[in-house]
Amino acid sequence: MGKEMLTGNGAAAWGVRLAEVDYIPAYPITPQTEIIETIAKWISDGSMDASFVTMDSEHSMITAAGAASATGARTFTTTSSQGLLYGFEMIYTVAGWRVPLVMVNVSRGLSSPITLGPDHNDILAVRDSGFLQIHCETCQEVLDSVLMAYRLAEDERVLLPVMVNMDGFYLSFTREAVEIPDMEKVRSFLPEYRPEHAFFRAAKPMAQGVAVLGGDFYSYFKYQMHLASQNALEVYKEVCDDFEKKFGRKYGTIDEYMLEDAEYVLVMINSFSTLGKAAVKRARENGIKVGLLRPRFLRPFPESEIKNALEGKKAVAVIDQNISVGKGGIIYSEMAGCLYNEVDKPLLLSFIGGLGGKNISQEEFEFIFEKMISASDTGIVEPPSLLYTESELEGMTKLKEIAGKE
């Protein structure tokens, strides 16, 4: 179908359209609304044959989505931030139903204070639910990931819902040239959904979501979800191979940028890693051997790929666009856990940056590179720090003066 200039939201909507989704329960929240409005328009003008319903809340929306998925319809829904948290209870429930729902989350900082800019506390709050999590850097990746998400979720070795994540504003409203795949080709990659496991039919009564009494049974079912999530790593390789064959674009569980000969590595996710890549490129021009690693999956966590990619590196700086209050960066903890038992592990530095969409400047990246180099020279790793410039502090101080607090 060729290329079109699409926002991240538009790309997500195209992914849903191409996946020939049957059902979309919806509820608006900025910055995700463009996705549901685009789909609603297509359904209204007849270019998409699906059923669309606006629900009374995200709690209801996720319930309806999961229930439709359990009935055998290919289902999509999308939310962001407070909406995701409002539906939190049902995120766990739907994952436990083992239904192949695909949901796009457009990341946005959490209240309070209320804000619109992105960070990843929303999506990371549901990290342990059983939903697989794919994180996207570009609009193209959003569209492609929606298609791959259905392939993964519907595979009988996985049967878990998938969340595809992108940053609000930075990606949701950035227009990029996106290749819209041909419908016939998409069908050959993602055939019509024919449920074989969970679905409700008159001739075959089935109970779903039933109670278990006792930890023996509960543990069994929970661990089955864990194993299925791990299976997704293998299945994903097949999905990627097939995707590359059909569409020519190559994806992995991690994205490696100038990593091969790098001594120092930035770890970042989502659209801010584009800023990181630009900083890496400039640092390379100055002779610093740095690269960037971007996990595309956070669940399942691609442990062995990450370990391989970081083997022999001197220092790794994780830039967390999230804050686990009272602990620090969440991905830093994940990385530390992943590398802890490695004999030849790199030093691991932690930075919190980009909260609520705060910019990360070239100077801040340079600051991080310096810290990595000095840590590897001295062997001393400084405590985690918040990326916050003098001028940002000045700006904040001014606001405090106006508020009468200084």
Add this chain to the structure above:
Amino acid sequence: MDTSTIISIKELPPEENMLPGTAACAGCGGLLTLRYCLKALGDKIIIVNAAGCFTLLTIYPFSPFRNSWLYTAMACAPAGAQGVRDALDILIKKGKLDPEENLKVVVLSGDGSAYDMALSSTSGAIYRNLDFYYICYDNEAYGNTGFQHSGASPFGSRTGTTPPGKEVPVGSQLQKKNLFDIWNSHKPPYIATVSPAYPVDLMNKFKKAEQFKGPKLFISHIPCPPGWGFDPSRSVRLAKLSVETGLWPLKESVHGEVEHTYVPKRFKPVEEYLKEQERFSHLFKPVRQEDALKSIQEMVDEYWKKHEFLP
């Protein structure tokens, strides 16, 4: 289902769609209601359940039902019903599902869910004119967690969170919410109150409801032996007393027009009903709470006066 009116209990369908051997308490009026409801609805249904006592009717790998079951959560069974109904409809429309395989969608919840936590998702489902049946078994408290106060708990009742004491001798000081009117203000095609002591009335209401597409509510006032505090053998008698005293009017509303389906010839005093239950015992001893008892009777009388069945 044959929609002609039945007149005697002998005409109830003999088929049982819920089999014995569940984890519900002996004498549970809700279970008896459900048994009758399922006789009326048949087995081509899916029950979408909210957290409550009846969640424990299916415990892996057992189910007492001949039909399908989906447990959702306490706040959102109507939203689960929406997902199932919409999915079935679109799959049939797209030719992916044989219409023979279609199911009626039934929400099953207690009063805590129906009157409190799921009110928003219920309102949404009625507003969207979802084609479903909603069965609420109303034991007037949160039963599964040990009988705490819910929006359905009546004035003067003792619950786990409204214990009568020196400062508050009457127990609950709030009046029961009126779920019937809350639903009715949404103008759904059919709403009814039912009772497990009046199965013929219940059955006829289902027969009537079946002709309507859209939301259909059945609220059953159900005796709960452990919560109300009475011997399980007296369950049906108590259900009957709640109707005969006028406390639980049996009625229906078709597109907003309310009619009573049974009016006792002579209303028994509410005390007859209250004094049989431990949850009202503080109204009688150590001292009679005359004001409270009077106001409960007045509330009942006012209702029937308003509807012109009492002078």
